[in-house]
Amino acid sequence: DAMVIQNPRYQVTQFGKPVTLSCSQTLNHNVMYWYQQKSSQAPKLLFHYYDKDFNNEADTPDNFQSRRPNTSFCFLDIRSPGLGDAAMYLCATSRPWGYEQYFGPGTRLTVT
Amino acid sequence: DQQVKQNSPSLSVQEGRISILNCDYTNSMFDYFLWYKKYPAEGPTFLISISSIKDKNEDGRFTVFLNKSAKHLSLHIVPSQPGDSAVYFCAASPNSGGSNYKLTFGKGTLLTVNP
Numbered sequence: 001d002a003m004v005i006q007n008p009r010y011q012v013t014q015f016g017k018p019v020t021l022s023c024s025q026t027l028n029h030n031v032m033y034w035y036q037q038k039s040s041q042a043p044k045l046l047f048h049y050y051d052k053d054f055n056n057e058a059d060t061p062d063n064f065q066s067r068r069p070n071t072s073f074c075f076l077d078i079r080s081p082g083l084g085d086a087a088m089y090l091c092a093t094s095r096p097w098g099y100e101q102y103f104g105p106g107t108r109l110t111v112t
Numbered sequence: 113d114q115q116v117k118q119n120s121p122s123l124s125v126q127e128g129r130i131s132i133l134n135c136d137y138t139n140s141m142f143d144y145f146l147w148y149k150k151y152p153a154e155g156p157t158f159l160i161s162i163s164s165i166k167d168k169n170e171d172g173r174f175t176v177f178l179n180k181s182a183k184h185l186s187l188h189i190v191p192s193q194p195g196d197s198a199v200y201f202c203a204a205s206p207n208s209g210g211s212n213y214k215l216t217f218g219k220g221t222l223l224t225v226n227p
Contacts, residue, residue, distance in 0.1 A: 004155070042116070042201070042217040043156070090155055099144050099205050099213045103155030 003027070004104035006091050012110045013081050021076040021107045023091030032074040033101060034066060035090040043090055049074060050096070078109075086111045115139045116204050118218035126226055131189040133221050135202030138183065142204040146215065147176060147187050150199045159200070160187070192225045199223075 004025045013019040023032065031050050035043040047056045049068045063085070065077040078085055088108050092101040117136045125131045135145075143164040148156035162169040162176045162185065169176050175188045189196055202218040 006155075040121070040219060042114070042219045044217075045214055048214070092155075094213070097213075099146060099161060099215075100158045101215060103148075103157070105153065105155045 006104035010108045016080050023074045025093045029093035031094045033092040037088040081111045116218040122222040124224045128191045131192045133187040135185045141206040143207045144205045146203045148201040194225050197225045
């Protein structure tokens with residue numbers, strides 16, 4: 001089945017220790033998104049890629065970076081996680097000119 | 113400033129009855145609306161959508177109604193089933209003219225369908 005996969009599902013990191021979250025897709029979609037969702041809040045878009053073109057949301061902290069080495073993979077790097085970065089991180093994909101986004105199961109990040 | 117609002121954090125209905133989930137938006141540029149369903153430990157999955165040129169879209173037990181003048185949409189589930197118990201997110205997108213359609217989500221409504 002074509003899908004969006006996120007690894008790991010649960011990640012614990014220490015305050016200030018860099019962490020990388022991974023997303024892969026078998027849908028062959030051009031567009032990939034990263035969202036942050038805190039408890040009882042709406043998913044918030046951090047950035048997205050159209051192929052290699054990177055688009056950062058204006059209010060995404062500089063602490064958050066992303067890499068997309070190829071169509072299938074996208075990484076979210078948090079350079080110096082703070083306690084406020086503890087959240088669910090969702091990866092999604094879509095076709096160009098497609099409103100519908102396909103989500104992975106998410107990675108729950110805990111910062112100790 | 114929340115542009116997409118789901119004012120009911122939770123809703124409880126009896127099996128077989130109608131579930132009505134509401135969503136309000138403030139951005140007049142939104143022209144496409146989607147509902148997503150999310151089970152625990154899973155990502156959101158697309159449920160149904162509606163374009164601003166329509167006022168109703170139906171897919172089986174699920175119907176979405178759009179009232180543009182009121183900037184309001186609702187999702188009706190008839191009849192409700194216990195398997196419908198999940199968090200429902202309303203999302204909206206502007207027609208930016210580009211090829212990437214960014215979604216703005218509401219906070220979600222937890223629907224519980226009691227047997």
